[in-house]
Amino acid sequence: MVFRRSLVRELTATAVALFLVLLGILFTNLVLRLLARAAGGTITPESILALLGFNALFYFNILLSVALFVTVLLTLSRWYRDSEMIVWFTSGQGLTAWLKPILLFATPFLIAIVVLSLWLSPWAEGRRLQYERQLESRDEVALLAPGLFKEFRQARLVVFIESINTLNSTIHNIFLHSIDGGKDVTTVARSGYLEDAPNGDRFIVLQDGRRYEGQPGTAEFRSVEFERLGRRIEPAEVRAPPLSLKSLPIEALIASNGMPERAELFWRLSVPISAFVLLLLAIPLSYVNPRMGRSFNLVAAAFMYMVYSNCLNIVQSVIAQGRLSMPAGLFLIHSIAIAVVVVLFWNRLRVVTMFRRRRPVHA
Secondary structure, eight states: OHHHHHHHHHHHHHHHHHHHHHHHHHHHHHHHHHHHHHHTTSSOGGGHHHHHHHHHHHHHHHHHHHHHHHHHHHHHHHHHHTTHHHHHHHTTOOGGGGHHHHHHHHHHHHHHHHHIIIIIHHHHHHHHHHHHHHHHHHOGGGGOOTTSEEEETTTTEEEEEEEEETTTTEEEEEEEEEEETTEEEEEEEEEEEEEEOTTSOEEEEEEEEEEEEEOTTSSOEEEEEEEEEEEEEOOOOOOOOOOOGGGSOHHHHHHOOOHHHHHHHHHHHHHHHHHHHHHHHHHHHTOOOGGGOTTHHHHHHHHHHHHHHHHHHHHHHHHHTTSSOHHHHHHHHHHHHHHHHHHHHHHHHHHHHHHHHHSOOOO
């Protein structure tokens, strides 16, 4: 019991630390991507936090699966290196005796992976797509960024601003180009600001500028100076979020007979199944053989994880092409993985049994 409590305690501490590290890496990657999009003017800076949450929640199931596998692998590997496993074996406990405390520790993680894979991750993906569509249809003016050209598709208008004063919400050195009635219209101004009309319309109000208007290919051009000029921004067309298999609810995937939907269902079911298989795989892989080096088992574990993950992607692609049924693919890939686990367990149990037989008996 002391060993089991010690194992569960160490597994929990390692899992929390490892999950926080992986979460930090994920957040850093997502933040950099979102900041690049915000700098490019495709999203607003205010939307970064919401998009970060939706994207992170979508990847949580994979993150937990990796954390669970690596936690068991690192913890048991340390016990082998520090000879704590020898004490465990000599006390009459076999390798399979680790299953109960490890499964006790892993059960909350496995339940969370199931809930995330089947329901929360698709919900997060759907909310992300819906939120991005709302950003596109809500207000393109909010996407104006200094030093970048912004095209307003509905108004056939291109806007460039040199700088923005965030204290009084004014913009400086503005360039506008549009086509009105077949004529090219170019407008430049020293300053301006955004104005909301009582009826909800939005205007770019320009101050101290000049407007050039003419017909391309002719000499009919006129130039007008102005102190104040307002240009209405047409609201963007509201579009429904694009259909994404990753955002479909699990009920829709089960009811559908389409091969892409069956392939997506295969993936969602495979994530929790593979998490459980990897958990079991980590137990025999944690054995450290001093003759092969202390990191050999970690390299072997990383190799097996990559092979397993790539095989899942390959089978998903084959199912999507209609060359394999979803139940057959699900049974094939995971039964092979379970067979590998059984073989590794049998090999380790055989070694442990030989160790016990060779152990000297003291009078």
